[in-house]
Amino acid sequence: MWWSTDKAAAKKQAPEKEQRQHSYMQxxxxxxxxxxxxxxxxxRSADIAEDLVQDTYLRAWKSIDLLQSEASAKAWLFTIxxxxxxxxxxxxxxxxxxxxxxxxxxxxQVSPEQLYSQQQLLKQIxxxxxxxxxxxxLQIIGGFSGDEIAQLLSLNLNTVNTRLFRAxxxxxxxxxxxxxxxxxxx
Amino acid sequence: xxELEVRRxxxxxxxxxxPEQLQQLQQDPDSQQFHQDVLELDQHIKQLLSxxxxxxxxxxxxxxxxxxxxxxQKRFYQNLIALAASVAFLAGFALNWSFFLYGSQxxxxxxxxxxxxxxxxxxxxxxxxxxxxxxxxxxxxxAELNSSEHAIVFANFCNxxxxxxxxxxxxxxxxLMTVFVVPKENSLDYxxxxxxxxxxxRSINSHKAILVMVSDKTEVLxxxxxxxxxxxxxxx
Numbered sequence: 001m002w003w004s005t006d007k008a009a010a011k012k013q014a015p016e017k018e019q020r021q022h023s024y025m026q027x028x029x030x031x032x033x034x035x036x037x038x039x040x041x042x043x044r045s046a047d048i049a050e051d052l053v054q055d056t057y058l059r060a061w062k063s064i065d066l067l068q069s070e071a072s073a074k075a076w077l078f079t080i081x082x083x084x085x086x087x088x089x090x091x092x093x094x095x096x097x098x099x100x101x102x103x104x105x106x107x108x109q110v111s112p113e114q115l116y117s118q119q120q121l122l123k124q125i126x127x128x129x130x131x132x133x134x135x136x137x138l139q140i141i142g143g144f145s146g147d148e149i150a151q152l153l154s155l156n157l158n159t160v161n162t163r164l165f166r167a168x169x170x171x172x173x174x175x176x177x178x179x180x181x182x183x184x185x186x
Numbered sequence: 187x188x189e190l191e192v193r194r195x196x197x198x199x200x201x202x203x204x205p206e207q208l209q210q211l212q213q214d215p216d217s218q219q220f221h222q223d224v225l226e227l228d229q230h231i232k233q234l235l236s237x238x239x240x241x242x243x244x245x246x247x248x249x250x251x252x253x254x255x256x257x258x259q260k261r262f263y264q265n266l267i268a269l270a271a272s273v274a275f276l277a278g279f280a281l282n283w284s285f286f287l288y289g290s291q292x293x294x295x296x297x298x299x300x301x302x303x304x305x306x307x308x309x310x311x312x313x314x315x316x317x318x319x320x321x322x323x324x325x326x327x328x329a330e331l332n333s334s335e336h337a338i339v340f341a342n343f344c345n346x347x348x349x350x351x352x353x354x355x356x357x358x359x360x361x362l363m364t365v366f367v368v369p370k371e372n373s374l375d376y377x378x379x380x381x382x383x384x385x386x387x388r389s390i391n392s393h394k395a396i397l398v399m400v401s402d403k404t405e406v407l408x409x410x411x412x413x414x415x416x417x418x419x420x421x422x
Binding site: 025028041058122136139140168175 | 230231
């Protein structure tokens with residue numbers, strides 16, 4: 001009878017809904033901190049970063065059925081965040097800001113020397129070409145493998161590996177120069 | 187693997203090491219140190235780029251999903267209500283319209299309306315129709331006229347509120363009499379007798395159809411009824 005099939009469908013639907021809700025909560029718990037950090041890096045603003053993370057999760061909820069597996073969830077969220085960020089750029093011409101120092105550096109917990117070296121390091125990272133810093137940040141903050149980064153950035157693995165290598169190499173060179181100069185000055 | 191390659195691979199990805207890399211690291215303290223340096227710098231960067239996560243963020247994210255879900259539900263119910271309202275409106279409209287079109291009407295009123303409608307035309311009819319012609323039409327209602335003492339001057343199908351009926355006009359010595367043969371399945375309220383200022387009418391509910399007779403003279407009706415009952419036969 002027609003109502004019995006309806007009922008069966010409704011019964012089937014309920015756990016699916018719960019499942020979806022559960023998945024969403026898991027996504028929030030496990031990944032919101034990493035997403036927020038990455039968001040801070042690409043937005044350079046704590047407020048925008050928070051908005052971006054919220055937009056990301058809203059979109060994730062709307063299309064949560066597209067999520068293939070728990071294992072790919074993090075990369076999936078990062079992809080959404082990158083897309084949302086690109087969308088934000090489309091909406092309005094975003095002015096590229098200097099990294100907000102107070103956002104990224106916790107001034108109260110470090111000594112002046114540490115603060116100075118942190119500022120130096122930040123400057124060095126900033127001085128890297130975006131195509132080099134991008135995969136590096138994804139590896140360090142996101143904890144992604146080379147394959148995942150390649151997929152996220154739509155690059156092939158060799159290119160990603162080369163860029164990761166060059167990013168670290170340049171950073172080390174810059175920092176060692178800095179040290180040499182400091183030693184000379186000192 | 188030469189040293190350059192070892193370092194290149196460590197700089198590329200210090201987190202996912204291949205078995206041969208691990209083996210090499212165990213054997214070479216310099217490489218181990220290098221690996222540690224790389225990890226240390228990464229750690230610095232990670233700390234540097236890890237601003238405290240707002241405590242409210244997690245709850246805000248959970249809440250936002252909840253709100254969105256509620257909104258969707260609300261929208262669903264709003265749509266449902268809108269749909270119900272539309273259906274109710276249409277139903278009301280249709281009902282009104284049907285009252286306007288098909289308001290309750292009695293057999294008598296409808297018959298009189300037909301008579302008035304044909305009144306002018308019927309006056310000029312003088313040519314009697316053959317009994318055979320009339321019987322062809324009557325056959326549709328399972329009826330047959332054996333003979334007719336009066337001339338039948340008009341025999342045509344007409345529409346009794348959606349029911350196909352036969353409109354006959356008989357010419358008697360005293361005047362014209364209209365007879366309607368209406369199937370029993372019709373949408374009108376049965377009336378055995380009716381009249382208005384000019385015409386009188388009378389219905390006979392036979393087992394197959396309703397016969398309605400209308401005339402402006404009582405005696406015509408009486409005669410006509412007797413004649414009809416005598417001559418008109420319904421096939422079983």
